[in-house]
Amino acid sequence: MKRKIRIAIPSKGRLRQPSIKALQRAGINILEEERVYVSKTSDPRFEAIFVRAFDVPLYVQYGAVDLGITGHDLILEREADVHELLDLGFGKCQLVVAVPENSTIRSVKDISIVAKVATEFPNLSRRYFEGLGKQVEILRVRGTAELAPKLGLAEIIVDVSSTGETLRKNNLKVIATILDSTCRLACNKISFRTFESEIKEFLSRLKQGGLE
C-alpha cells in the first residue's frame, strides 16, 4: 500500500483558515485542527501538516511534504524548485516598496545609494533593486518590517500588503509594486510522479469546490 500523501497548510496567519476551507470544499476535513502539527483528515489518503507559510516551499522542495499551500511570493522568495499546480485564488496580496508618508522619496527613482531596505524578502528585494540599477543595503527582518522606518533602522521597507491597511496605520505609502501574489498549491516534483493520479483527482475536486 502506498503511504499517505502529506499536504502542508500554513500554521498561522491569514492563509491558515482559507487553506483549511479550500480543503473542506474539496472534501477533505481536517480532524484535529487544534495544537497539532500532523493531523488526520476525513480522507484516509491524505494527512495535513501545519507548517509556517514561509517554510512551506522548503518542505515541498525537499519532499518532506508532497503538497503545500502557500503564497506565490513565498515560493519565489525561497527560490523553491517545485510545481505550482493551481492558483487557489485567495491570499491575494502585493509585494510592495513603501516609505514613510513624509519621506522625500516619491518613487523608486528617488532612492539614493545609501538607502537601507528592511524586509522579510531579501532575495526578491535584491533582485528588484538590482534590476533597477539601484544599490541598496538590504536588512533582513522577521515580521513587522513596518517598524523599521519609525525607528530609523531603514528608510524603505519591502513587505506584503493585501488591503494596505497596516501600511496606512503605520503612516507608510506605497511607491512601487514588485509583484502580485495569490495562494498556490505547490507540489514536490517527485511526489507528482509518484502520486499523479491521486493528486490530479484532488486537483479536480479543489477546482469543483470552487476557488475564492
Added chain:
Amino acid sequence: MTFTKLHTPKGTRDYLTLEVEYYRYIEEGLREKFKLWGYQEIRSPTIEFVEALSTGVGSELVDSMFKFQDFDGKIVALRPEMTAPVARIITTRMPSTPEPIRLFYICNVFRYSQSYIERGREFWQAGVELIGCNTPEADGEILALLISSLKKIGLKEVRVDVGHASLLKDLLKATGLDEEKRAKLQNLLGYRDEARLEKFMDQNKIPPKLREIFLKLSSCRRLDEVSSVSLGSSKYGKTEDHLRKLLDVKDVLTDYGIENLVFFDFSLTRKIEYYTGIVFEASVPNFGLPLGGGGRYDDFIEKFGKVKIPAIGFALEIEKCLQALTAQGFQPQKREKIRILVASKFRSAAVKAVNAFHNAGVVALLDVTKSDEKKVLKYAELAGIDYVIFVDSTIEKPVIVYDPKSNVKKNVTIETFLQNLGGSSS
C-alpha cells in the same frame, strides 16, 4: 581565530568512518557496474582553467564556480562537474581513440551556492559518458545503465523521467515570443498548472496548432504517447525528428525490458545548458530530490576541438543515493565483518600472528600500547573489537581467544581459530 582552527569552511564537511563505509559501498557498487558495461575510469585535476570549465555550460554553473588566480595570473577554478573535463580530455588526449568511447569517473565536485539553503559546496559524483555515437541504442544504453546502477546499490522502485532539450527549445522558439516570455512559458510548463498555461497562451496568441502541441506534450507520460502528437503542415524546427527519436529510444528500452520504468516529462530541463537531445532524471518514491541525471550533448565537445563528436552521459550524486537508500530503510552492510586485536608479551610472536591473520584475509590489529591485559580488554570492548587474541611465546602454541561481548575465553591454536572463523562467517 579558534573557530577557523576547529571547523571546516561553509559547505564542506568531514566524513567519518561509518559514512565513508557507506560511500564506499555505493561507489564500489557503481564502479563494478560501470566496468561490467565496458566503461573505463578516468581522473582529471581538481583545479582547471576557468575557460575549460565554463565553455558551453551556461551562466548559472559559471557563477557557482570557486575561482581564484594562479601564481602566473591565470584564472583557475575547482571543477563544478565532469562533462567539460571529459570533453577536454577527449579532444586533447584521446584524438585517435576508436569511437564510441565509454568513460566513467567517481570524484568530488565543487559548487558555490548563493541560495539561502546551505547546500554542500563539495559533493561526490559518479558518472559515465558514452562518446562518439548518437543512435537511439546509445541513448537506451545510458538509460538502462542508469537504472541498472541504481538497482545494483539496492534502490527499489527506481524510475527515470525523460525530456528532450531541443524539442522544448524548438517549440518555444516556434512561438515567436521574445526571450523573456519564452522563459515565462517554460516556467509555466514546469509549474504544471494547466489553467495558467492555457491563459498565458491565449493572452500571447499562440497559434491553435502549437497550443494543442504544448498541451498534448504536457499530458504525455509515456515515451510512446508522443506518437499521438500531430504537427500538421508546420515543421517547428526539427520537432518531427525529436519526436521520432523519443519513439526509437522507447523501442530500445523495450528490448532492455525497462520501458515501464521510463517516463516522459516534456517540461524536464537540466540546469546545465549544453544538452541537445534527451535529458533525464532518476528518482525513487519517498525521496523528494532527484538522485542524478544527464542527457545528450551533441554540440558540446566540438567547442573544445574542431570535430563534432556526439555524446551522452549521466552523473549520480552519491550523497542523494545514500539518503534515498536510508529513506527506503536499507542499511549498507559493513564489509569488515570481524576485527581481531592481537596482544602478547612476546612482540615477535604477536607480529607473526598478525601476519598470519592478514595472510588469511582477516582484519587484525596489533596491540601497540604495551598495556596490561585488563586495559587491552577494556579498549577492545569500547572499540568494538570482535576477538582479542593473546599470543604465547610462539604462534605454534595455543592462543587465548577472548570475546569481549560474551566474556568467553577459549584456548585454541591459530589454525583452528581461523578454521572456525571461516566456517562461521561464510
